[in-house]
Amino acid sequence: MDVENIFHMKGGHDETSYSRNSSLQKKASDMVKHITLEAIQEVYMRTTPEILAMADLGCSSGLNSLSMIKDLYQAVEDAYRTTLINGPKSSTMKTQAKLSSVSVYLNDLPTNDFNSIFRALPEFFDEEKRGHLRPSLFVAASPGSFYDPIFPPNFLHFIYSSYSLHWLSKIPAGIYDENGKSMNKGCIYICERSPQTIIRAYAQQFREDFSRFLRLRSQELTPGGSMVLVFLGREGLDHIDRGNSFLWELLARSFTILISKGEIEEEKLNSYDVHFYAPSQEEIEEEVGKEGSFKLVHLEKFQIEREKGNNGISYGVAVASTVRAIQESMISHHFGQHILNSLFDTYAHLVDEEMSKQEIRPITCLLVLNKI
C-alpha cells in the first residue's frame, strides 16, 4: 500500500475528525511539556539567533500543534527577556542578544488537512495580538515526508515532533513472501502468532527509517540545535506487551469478529498490515549512537493516566475514536468505508472488556537530542 499517499488523519472538525479526537495525544505531550520548553530555552541561550526557526514534524490537522507552538513561543520569549535583563556577560554571548522573530514551520505529509490548521490561525493570532508580538511570530507549512529532506542545511534551531515518529516510511517489504503475500496472517502488527521474519522486518524498517530521519534532521539543524521527539514505544525487549502491541491485537480481533459475521473476507485481513513500530529504549539508544549526529541528553518513558469519568464515555470508546481518526484513511482504502462503524464499535467493546480484566498501558518515549 502506498502509505505516503493514502495515510492521513481524518481532516475537518466533524465528530470523527482528528481535531475532535486527539485529546489523548495532547494530554500525553502536556505531561512532558516542561522538558520540551526547557529544551527550546536552552537552544535559545546557546544560539541567541536574531530569527529563531523551529519546526513541528507531523503537525496533523488538530489544534494540538498550535497549542504547543504558543507555549514554545512563550518559552523562547521568556528566555530572551532573561538575557536582556542579565545582559551579555551572563551567558556565552559576546554582544547583547536581539531576537526579532520566531518562524514556525508546520510539517506533515501532503495528504494532511493543512487547511484546517490554517483556518484556526486568525483566532490564534488574535488571541496572541499578532501585530504587537515582540518578537514577531510567523507560521508556514512545509509539506513532505520527514523521511525525506524538508529544509535547507543549517536552517532550524529547534525541532519538535509528537506522536508521529512511530509511523514508518512504509510497510516493511520483508513481511511479504515471494508472491507478494503478507506472511503475517491474521495479525496487523507484530503479534504472538507472528513468525520471527515479521519481527525482524519491522525492526529493520525502524532502524533504516530512524537513522535516515536523524541524518536528515542533523543536516537541517544549526550548530547548537536540538530536537524533542515524543512517540510510542515499548518497555522491554519483548515486542508483545499489554500496551501498543495489545491495542493492535484488539483491532485484529475486531476484524476477525467482522469476518465471522460475514462483513469482510478473511483474505482482506490477511493482506492488511500497519506501518507502525514501537521501539524499545535499547533500540533507540543503539540507533542514535550508530548514526552519530546527536547526543541523547534525555530519554524518558511514561504512561498516560486513564481519565476518570472521561466526559461520560468509556475508555474503550475514547481509544476507539482516537484510533479511528488515525486509521480511517488506511482501513477504508483497504476494506471499504462501510465497515468503519461496525469495526470501531466492536473495538471499543473489546478494549472496555479487556480493561475490566487488566489495565492496558501504552508506553510513550520522550527524547531530547542535541546536535553534535
Ligand SMILES: C[S@@+](CC[C@H](N)C(=O)[O-])C[C@H]1O[C@@H](n2cnc3c(N)ncnc32)[C@H](O)[C@@H]1O
Ligand atoms: C497522530 S498524528 C500527531 C499529530 C500531532 N503532532 C499531535 O500530537 O496531535 C501523527 C501525524 O504524523 C504524520 N506523519 C506520519 N508519517 C509522516 C511522515 N513520514 N512525514 C510527515 N508526517 C508524517 C501523520 O500524517 C499525522 O498527521
